Amino acid sequence: QVRLLESGPGLVKPSETLSLTCTVSGDSIGGGGHYWSWIRQYPGKGLDYVGYIYYSGSTYYTPSLRRRVSMSVDTSKNQFSLKLRSATAADTAVYYCARGGPDYDHNYFDPWGQGTLVTVSS
Amino acid sequence: QSALTQPASVSGSPGQSITISCTGTSSDIGSYNYVSWYQQHPGKGPKLMMFDVDNRPSGVSNRFSGSTSGNTASLTISGLQAEDEADYFCSSYTSSGTLVAFGGGTKLTV
Numbered sequence: 001q002v003r004l005l006e007s008g009p010g011l012v013k014p015s016e017t018l019s020l021t022c023t024v025s026g027d028s029i030g031g032g033g034h035y036w037s038w039i040r041q042y043p044g045k046g047l048d049y050v051g052y053i054y055y056s057g058s059t060y061y062t063p064s065l066r067r068r069v070s071m072s073v074d075t076s077k078n079q080f081s082l083k084l085r086s087a088t089a090a091d092t093a094v095y096y097c098a099r100g101g102p103d104y105d106h107n108y109f110d111p112w113g114q115g116t117l118v119t120v121s122s
Numbered sequence: 123q124s125a126l127t128q129p130a131s132v133s134g135s136p137g138q139s140i141t142i143s144c145t146g147t148s149s150d151i152g153s154y155n156y157v158s159w160y161q162q163h164p165g166k167g168p169k170l171m172m173f174d175v176d177n178r179p180s181g182v183s184n185r186f187s188g189s190t191s192g193n194t195a196s197l198t199i200s201g202l203q204a205e206d207e208a209d210y211f212c213s214s215y216t217s218s219g220t221l222v223a224f225g226g227g228t229k230l231t232v
Contacts, residue, residue: 045209045226045227046124046224046226046227047124047168047211047213047224047227048224049220049221049222049223049224051221060221062220062221063219063220064220096167096168098167104221105215105221106156106215107156107215107221107222108156108158108170108173108174108213109158109160109168109170109213110169110170110173110179111167111169111170112160112167112168112169113167114166114167115166115167
């Protein structure tokens with residue numbers, strides 16, 4: 001059974017960097033074939049696609065975050081990570097990692113992690 | 123504001139059928155058969171219920187079915203059960219530049 005688990009600080013100060021890691025079990029990121037994604041859910045319930053990273057390191061970032069976001073992958077640890085610079089209150093959300101695919105432009109997400117709430121506040 | 127439009131809420135009695143709609147544009151639902159649906163119970167991560175319009179993942183009840191017509195996708199749940207009470211989100215590939223579009227979610231009350 002594939003499981004994903006997000007980890008990272010639950011509180012980030014404005015203008016600082018939001019950093020999260022997703023640990024995958026039951027599947028190998030290095031095996032390819034999936035697009036390891038970050039999705040956030042705002043307090044009002046709406047979902048927002050942040051982007052993906054492939055095992056090779058190729059990435060896609062949603063245009064509105066492209067100047068502030070970066071993702072990385074560590075296949076030896078079976079983890080992938082998200083960094084969002086210059087955080088603001090508008091970045092407050094539950095952040096989910098998810099396994100996407102089967103192609104970069106054909107994504108459905110299964111499974112998702114349990115999510116982690118990140119609050120941006122001083 | 124979400125890219126795909128869903129009703130805020132729907133309700134039904136146990137045993138009944140309900141349909142949740144998801145309206146997009148010719149940049150997403152109207153041109154690609156890449157619609158997926160997710161179920162989310164309170165405090166949990168979303169669960170994939172349907173992919174590529176009308177395909178059920180292994181383990182999902184055949185009470186769930188999907189379809190599209192024009193720019194609108196639909197998720198139908200038949201034989202409603204108390205455990206179906208949850209939020210439901212639609213998603214689609216979009217050629218608009220953001221790659222993935224989500225609906226705002228529909229709260230199903232049984």
